[in-house]
Amino acid sequence: MKKHILNYTKKDLEEFIQPKFRVKQIFSWLYQKKVKSFLDMQNIPKDMRQKLEDKFDIRTMQIVSKQVSRDGSIKYLFKLHDGHTVEAVLLKMKDKEYNEDGSIKHLEKYTVCVSSQVGCKVGCAFCLTAKGGFIRDLSAGEIVEQIVQIYDNNNLEANRRVNIVYMGMGEPLDNLENLAQAIKIFSDIDGLAISPHRQTVSTSGLSSKIEKLAKLDLGINLAISLHAVDDELRQKLMPINKAYNIASIMEAVRNFPVNLRKKVMFEYLIIKDVNDDLESAKKLVKLLNGIPSKVNLIYFNPYEGSEFQRPSEADVKKFQKYLLDKGVLCTIRESKGLDISAACGQLREQNLGEKQ
Numbered sequence: 001m002k003k004h005i006l007n008y009t010k011k012d013l014e015e016f017i018q019p020k021f022r023v024k025q026i027f028s029w030l031y032q033k034k035v036k037s038f039l040d041m042q043n044i045p046k047d048m049r050q051k052l053e054d055k056f057d058i059r060t061m062q063i064v065s066k067q068v069s070r071d072g073s074i075k076y077l078f079k080l081h082d083g084h085t086v087e088a089v090l091l092k093m094k095d096k097e098y099n100e101d102g103s104i105k106h107l108e109k110y111t112v113c114v115s116s117q118v119g120c121k122v123g124c125a126f127c128l129t130a131k132g133g134f135i136r137d138l139s140a141g142e143i144v145e146q147i148v149q150i151y152d153n154n155n156l157e158a159n160r161r162v163n164i165v166y167m168g169m170g171e172p173l174d175n176l177e178n179l180a181q182a183i184k185i186f187s188d189i190d191g192l193a194i195s196p197h198r199q200t201v202s203t204s205g206l207s208s209k210i211e212k213l214a215k216l217d218l219g220i221n222l223a224i225s226l227h228a229v230d231d232e233l234r235q236k237l238m239p240i241n242k243a244y245n246i247a248s249i250m251e252a253v254r255n256f257p258v259n260l261r262k263k264v265m266f267e268y269l270i271i272k273d274v275n276d277d278l279e280s281a282k283k284l285v286k287l288l289n290g291i292p293s294k295v296n297l298i299y300f301n302p303y304e305g306s307e308f309q310r311p312s313e314a315d316v317k318k319f320q321k322y323l324l325d326k327g328v329l330c331t332i333r334e335s336k337g338l339d340i341s342a343a344c345g346q347l348r349e350q351n352l353g354e355k356q
């Protein structure tokens with residue numbers, strides 16, 4: 001069976017491919033010119049191209065569905081080599097803007113949300129991915145290929161400023177080794193050159209793995225899916241809290257090397273009559289005391305059969321105001337791609353449903 005070339009950093013490839021400058025050229029073909037066959041790598045000697053073609057695959061997954069939201073976000077469903085599916089979403093954060101003279105002020109700003117596993121072991125009560133259980137980890141190459149294909153599908157240049165969030169299907173820290181490898185591959189200057197400062201690992205709070213990630217010192221940003229401020233409620237929403245309670249997460253976060261210009265992001269999925277009250281906001285402020293943090297309030301996005309509801313705009317605004325008044329940075333995340341079911345796992349579920 002052929003190996004997936006997108007699994008490898010330049011340093012790894014130097015073990016099979018010599019001289020070194022060839023690896024640099026191959027990286028540029030793979031990530032900047034996005035060729036799909038080694039035979040098209042024109043400045044590589046012909047016999048080397050053939051050997052690479054025999055030994056490696058460049059693409060291992062297919063786009064099986066693509067949904068475009070009214071806000072310009074695009075949700076992709078990829079079929080992997082073994083038939084399983086994962087999703088990734090290209091979120092349009094800002095439209096292209098022009099100066100008065102008609103020149104471009106800035107291009108569209110994108111964030112790509114990628115998956116790290118097929119399914120997930122964490123089992124959050126509000127999550128559709130959790131309902132399907134865990135199937136397997138994605139390889140580093142499969143994490144990388146989601147972005148490569150999205151760049152390709154949207155004609156994005158390799159040097160385009162795009163942010164990555166590891167916030168799709170799966171718990172990224174449960175697949176730490178492959179995640180770390182993907183982070184290194186994305187940040188290679190001869191590849192897509194997506195700096196670690198533009199990559200955010202979002203975790204349900206596996207404190208011991210946060211500590212391991214801290215030791216790797218990759219320079220990435222950290223986001224914690226907190227969602228509740230006391231263990232009892234958090235345990236109901238996120239059973240993983242039994243193993244890693246709020247205190248252990250906060251301790252791991254306090255020891256995490258934070259980029260001085262950045263803050264640790266705390267994701268707070270705000271659910272009607274569950275965690276949208278001012279008492280919770282108060283506790284949250286206390287919890288974050290001393291941590292360079294930013295809170296992102298996310299409207300719960302109901303799906304068919306979900307037991308939770310979307311909170312009112314007034315309650316979300318009140319919650320935000322309380323935090324801001326106490327000096328805690330707080331944004332409200334508009335549900336990007338609401339009309340294409342932006343919560344992770346929904347596209348996959350729909351697709352599986354259609355097949356049954």
Ligand code: SF4
Pocket residue numbers: 119120121122123124127128129130168169170171204344
């Ligand atoms: S929300 Fe994330 S961590 Fe929780 S079950 Fe879903 S995919 Fe896993």
